[in-house]
Amino acid sequence: MPMPVPSPLLDSARLDALSRELAGFAAELAARRSELWSRAGELSWHSPAARAFATVLHELLGQLDRAGGRLAELSATVRTHRQRAGDRAAALARLAHSGLAAVERVVRLP
Secondary structure (H helix, E strand, O other): OOOOOOOOOOOHHHHHHHHHHHHHHHHHHHHHHHHHHHHHHOOOOOOHHHHHHHHHHHHHHHEEHHHHHHHHHHEEEEEEEEHHHHHHHHHHHHHHHHHHHHHHHHHHHO
16 A cells, blocks of 8 residues: 655745745835935925925835835745745655554554
């Protein structure tokens, strides 16, 4: 009787795709932030309202930068999790396989 193939415990392709998607979002956010920063540099207002706007804009662009950094960190974390979980799932599958083989040997004894 052939031993059954263990069911996959990890969808590594999905985690890889998610990591790439998050990295893409981080890159897109960085590009938009850079574009906004460039456009803001072209403004030539000199009123108190313009200075207040520039202060708020600077703060918001900083928040975009932090959000992009967090997306990049999350992408790396998902990638690291996929690698660790893949290693552990493979080890668990090897243990399960050797355990099933041992049970099969015992069952075949006369």
